[in-house]
Amino acid sequence: MRVLRGVVLRLLFHESEVPIDLSWLETTPMTTLKWIDLRCPVCESVFESMAASSNDEAGHDYTIDPGTPMSMAVAMLPFLVHVCRRCGYTGAVSDFGDDVEITNDVRARVWAELAPQLGTSVRIPWLALTVAGSDKYDGAARIAEWRGGDARHVAELWVRAAWCCVDEDDVEAERYYARHAARWFAKALDVYGEFDDDERTTMAYRLGELWLRIGDTRQANAWFERAGRSS
């Protein structure tokens, strides 16, 4: 239980060098970590995984409230995706639902590409806690892509992988994932038209910010200019 207690304390008091703002305690539902049972749609294994949930929403996908402090949200990210310890299939609670259908092609790719990387690392249950959040989101983003998910959804998963790297202090990996996120957001914006007019300016700004983080000021400026033109 010491591991769990450490995780919970970290969730609550992450980044202790900044003043701790506890006002969210009064405005957002209490967040807890709990073990949930999941059935893998790829290999049919049933396994337990540690999930963040609100008091009243056990087993459902937990959404990060916009009012949640960033450090809190980042610390929670690894508990919003789950990894099958047999085949490496990774996703949110809803990706393990009874209605999820996996094609033979996706199943084959999970076994070939994720099982060696993620499956073996979580075979001992308590080690599940040590799988890096970025690795989980890396797997989840690839599966979302293979399943033909919205470009925007795929992009969001890459963003989350990048955020986990901030927490993991891995600048190189953060850039790598941010680059994937930027590419997928650009696709969502220009190829698939997944954003409405109101969102397009915000997304262009967001892309500018992503490229700044990546360190490509030329790309960043192009997106900021575009955001400026359309606002």
Ligand SMILES: [Zn+2]
């Ligand atoms: Zn599985």
